Amino acid sequence: MAVVTDGTAVLGLGDVGPAAALPVMEGKAALFAHLAGIDAVPVCLATKHPDEFVAAVRALAPSFGGINLEGIAAPACFEVEQRLQQALDVPVFHDDQHGTAIVVLAALRNALRVVGKRVESARLVVVGAGPAGTATASLLVAAGATDVVVVVRDGVLHRDDMPRLPLHEAQLVGWTNPRRVRGGLAAALAGADAVVGLSRAGVLTRELVASMGEAPVVFALAAPEPEIRPERVSDIAAVVSTGRADYPNQVDNALVFPGVFRGALDARVPQITLPMRLAAADVLAGLVPREQLSATRLLPDVLDGQVVPTVAGAVAAVAAERRRRIDPAVGGVPLPEPTRNVSPQEGVGP
Numbered sequence: 300m301a302v303v304t305d306g307t308a309v310l311g312l313g314d315v316g317p318a319a320a321l322p323v324m325e326g327k328a329a330l331f332a333h334l335a336g337i338d339a340v341p342v343c344l345a346t347k348h349p350d351e352f353v354a355a356v357r358a359l360a361p362s363f364g365g366i367n368l369e370g371i372a373a374p375a376c377f378e379v380e381q382r383l384q385q386a387l388d389v390p391v392f393h394d395d396q397h398g399t400a401i402v403v404l405a406a407l408r409n410a411l412r413v414v415g416k417r418v419e420s421a422r423l424v425v426v427g428a429g430p431a432g433t434a435t436a437s438l439l440v441a442a443g444a445t446d447v448v449v450v451v452r453d454g455v456l457h458r459d460d461m462p463r464l465p466l467h468e469a470q471l472v473g474w475t476n477p478r479r480v481r482g483g484l485a486a487a488l489a490g491a492d493a494v495v496g497l498s499r500a501g502v503l504t505r506e507l508v509a510s511m512g513e514a515p516v517v518f519a520l521a522a523p524e525p526e527i528r529p530e531r532v533s534d535i536a537a538v539v540s541t542g543r544a545d546y547p548n549q550v551d552n553a554l555v556f557p558g559v560f561r562g563a564l565d566a567r568v569p570q571i572t573l574p575m576r577l578a579a580a581d582v583l584a585g586l587v588p589r590e591q592l593s594a595t596r597l598l599p600d601v602l603d604g605q606v607v608p609t610v611a612g613a614v615a616a617v618a619a620e621r622r623r624r625i626d627p628a629v630g631g632v633p634l635p636e637p638t639r640n641v642s643p644q645e646g647v648g649p
Contacts, residue, residue, distance in 0.1 A: 317343035335557035396434035398552035427498035496526035503527035558610025566618035
């Protein structure tokens with residue numbers, strides 16, 4: 300595996316450059332090795348230009364069985380991933396997008412189960428439309444969510460604003476905000492069942508959480524400082540999650556990327572598809588039995604020995620099913636190649 304970055308959006312650090320990003324990429328490589336038995340090499344590129352980034356990875360690609368993109372700022376991350384996936388015959392996976400989206404979907408399914416609600420019928424708010432927010436909103440819709448509202452600095456993403464929005468935000472409005480909510484974060488959160496913060500510290504307040512619906516679910520996932528500290532809303536919110544290990548319910552990408560790549564490599568797939576990501580989220584959520592679900596236990600532990608083989612098995616099973624359907628030797632019917640045009644099912648990046 301190659302773990303590739305340009306150092307423009309390193310988790311919790313921001314645009315620190317390729318040299319400062321190296322320790323984080325080394326840590327990612329260590330997790331691949333320890334959790335999934337995958338050898339990974341950190342590759343830090345001294346360029347911020349998408350053309351140069353893509354050319355460098357294409358030139359290196361014959362040495363690797365997969366490409367894990369990491370710490371690349373939007374909007375370049377969307378272009379880089381799409382171009383590399385089209386050009387290479389090995390899986391390309393931007394973990395800041397898809398790893399986050401998968402683990403959020405799994406955790407949110409279980410959090411809503413705790414309070415007797417479902418993703419499909421809940422009113423959901425995603426705060427932030429960077430790589431993680433964009434991919435998460437897209438995957439929630441692909442998973443059946445019917446009411447997702449995305450909020451950025453300028454307010455709720457609304458279809459009428461499409462001409463002035465950046466491309467990835469303009470594409471998001473095509474399948475979010477079905478109630479045509481206008482305004483800022485307060486308008487979006489009024490009566491909402493759950494909020495997923497993928498933005499910056501301090502965005503959420505007690506008053507905003509108190510305005511949400513009955514038994515609200517709050518995911519404050521900004522790093523290193525969440526949108527709001529759990530202790531500030533523990534008496535208001537039914538379930539609170541962060542990205543931090545010092546609070547319960549850590550939402551951690553390490554539950555996802557080792558197993559997803561293990562399954563992709565074992566199945567020798569050229570692409571990690573939307574059905575694979577949905578399957579990974581479903582089995583990850585299922586690793587906590589319903590009778591053990593609680594407001595402080597939504598996901599298995601990162602070191603739980605079931606996580607990687609279960610996620611890998613789900614990814615490989617989707618690959619095997621697709622192969623069965625398109626292989627004439629087993630009576631399959633050829634399927635059309637997946638389109639790269641953006642749709643509610645594929646989203647931007649996801």
